[in-house]
Amino acid sequence: MAIDPGLRRLALRTLLAAFPGESAPEWAADLLVDGLAGHTLFGTNVAGPEQLARLTRGLRSARADVLIAIDEEGGDVTRLGHRTGSPYPGNAALGAAGDPELTRRVYAAIGADLAATGINLDLAPTVDVNTAHDNPIIGTRSFGADPSLVARHTGAAVTGLQSSGVAACAKHFPGHGATVSDSHLELPTVDVPLSVLRSRDLPPFAAAVQAGVRAVMSAHIRVPELTGDGPATFSRAALTGLLRDELGFRGAIVTDALEMRGAAASAGGIPRAAVAALAAGADLLCIGAVVDLALVEAIVAEIAAATVDGRLAIGRLEDAAERTAALAAWSRPAAPPRQDSTPDVELGIEAARQGLRFEGSDDELRKPLVVRFVAGHSIAEGRVPWGLAPHLANVEEIEVVAAETTVESITERAGDRPIVLVGRRIHNSPAARTLIGRLAAERPVGVVEMGWPSSWRPAGVRAFVVTHGASLANSRAAAEALGLSR
Incomplete structure (x- = not known):
């Protein structure tokens, strides 16, 4: 069945796709012309500052207000430094250093590195409170195990990153720090009362909202008292009730990668996961790292079908597209990317010493x-x-x-x-x-x-x-x- 062009464009405006290699294939640019919100870059897309600047410049030539996202947390999760290691310590070292101003400076430096190469959405910082000692997926990505400490550094990280004009995305709501399994591989469960969630896991997200964070990423975790049998990404109670209504967040809600088993397996595939996330209140859907044109078109078709069969209100889709457009407008680069950007190595070493x-x-x-x-x-x-x-x-x-x-x-x-x-x-x-x-x-x-x-x-x-x-x-x-x- 043919999809109405206006509906297709509306659906595309909610998607973050991806592509392999160090240059964008033709279909990736064509989708941007058709309305695709943007692309997420991974280590396989990054060879160095000069190549990355060329890549982002090419994407932006297809459409000026494209979102170009990346997971650049510093520390153990780095895409810019995936060949050598990051020049900056990650959150655990910054939390151990105990100086929020140092955290602000490090994140401002990360933001400057990203802005110089044309990236305008950083899927960071991780603001989970790492209370599960053997958490397999958060660990050193967290500022620590104390909610108040993590909240202080969260506010500083958001402020620093966004001072560069790069949008921050606090993750993973409502908190991945108490899990003992990896949502890339399965659907973790955090079986605690909402009172525990509010006192232990939510303070950093409240601090991020207070600091003006432009985006918040949902987690593919199950909190039975809040999300029922499914993940937070598919939970209206979590995304709309808790994040929007209770915490007062007005920016874009971004999903973690829908290809992850915590989402795709729970919904019966990536296209259905996309519909479930939008219906719950998500605005910008990260598809994942393995994406091609056929997958994007399948997701668009499923979203379009959902607006017809009642699974997704057209007004909800329009609202998501508007929030994504607002995020892109806020983070639209003021200057073209440079090819001569260099990280602040001395700042990174100073911070690592303190941590x-x-x-x-x-x-x-x-x-x-x-x-x-x-x-x-x-x-x-x-x-x-x-x-x-x-x-x-x-x-x-x-x-x-x-x-x-x-x-x-x-x-x-x-x-x-x-x-x-x-x-x-x-x-x-x-x-x-x-x-x-x-x-x-x-x-x-x-x-x-x-x-x-x-x-x-x-x-x-x-x-x-x-x-x-x-x-x-x-x-x-x-x-x-x-x-x-x-």
């Missing part, structure tokens, strides 16, 4: 063998280089799988040298803990924890360093603290 915690002494750790434990990554993070190697001066770093490594193989490689072991969430690996304990009983050993920290401290180690993240800046701060840097 680092050092216990013990490095007196016996001179010229060590550095052993980095192979660690997994979340889908949100992707494969980004990490470890101390870029900053080491005449110090060897090797990579090992803890469960496949023996004490003897490490000591043989080390010879007479002390050993520094580096990892992410080392406390979750029994093999790594055992190796560290046995090595520390034989010789001077230091440990660098670059993931979400724990109370675990191995007996006998001379120094224990917590970086609160694995960015390039965090790595530099750790190497400096141990006297190993160039």
Whole structure:
């Protein structure tokens, strides 16, 4: 069935698509001409500042008010720095530093980097309160486990980012910090009363609204007392009742990627998920990273059909399109992208130093063998280089799988040298803990924890360093603290 051109354009105005590669295919630009709200860029779209500026300039030539979005959180989730690591520490280090003004400055620098390359919507900051110690998807992306601390840094981050003219998007509403599963893979449940949600998870979102945040991202999580059996993304009680009516948010509600299993599997596919999100009160729908023309047209067709069969009121669709247009108008760049932008590396290092915690002494750790434990990554993070190697001066770093490594193989490689072991969430690996304990009983050993920290401290180690993240800046701060840097 043919879709009315006006209805098709209206539906397109609510969608954030994506495309592969470092240049936009013809269909991606054609959809912008037809009314598509914009595109989300991922690491595969980014080769460097010059290429990125060319890419965004090309997209904007198709339509001037296009939204060009990206997940640039700094720290462990970076698209601009996906080949090297971010020059800025992430939220956990900023929260540990405890200086909201420093957080504002870092986010202003991130915003300046984005604006210089033509990006006008940052899907950040993450404002979840990380109360689940082993949360697999938030962790170091969070400012901390205390709601008031996270709220203070949230306001500063939003203010800093938006001072550059780049719209901020506080995520993941109503709070992903208490989950113990990943919504990319399943639908997590946070089974708490609304009173807990209001006191623990919502204060940062209230702070974001107070700071004038232009967008808020919904979470694909289930809170039974609020959302029933489905995710918040499909819940009118969550998006319209709680976020709009109770917190007073008037900007654009953006969904997390609809391709994620927490959404798509719950709705019976991405097109149906799009309709459910719009009906609940969402305005701008992130489709995901794997998008082609056929998928966009399927979503548009489903939205159009929903306005006919009663699942989606045409007035709700018009309202969503208007809010998305208002977001694009606010974040329309005042100047064309530059090709000579450089990050504020010194600010990033300064912030990472303030977020680092050092216990013990490095007196016996001179010229060590550095052993980095192979660690997994979340889908949100992707494969980004990490470890101390870029900053080491005449110090060897090797990579090992803890469960496949023996004490003897490490000591043989080390010879007479002390050993520094580096990892992410080392406390979750029994093999790594055992190796560290046995090595520390034989010789001077230091440990660098670059993931979400724990109370675990191995007996006998001379120094224990917590970086609160694995960015390039965090790595530099750790190497400096141990006297190993160039």
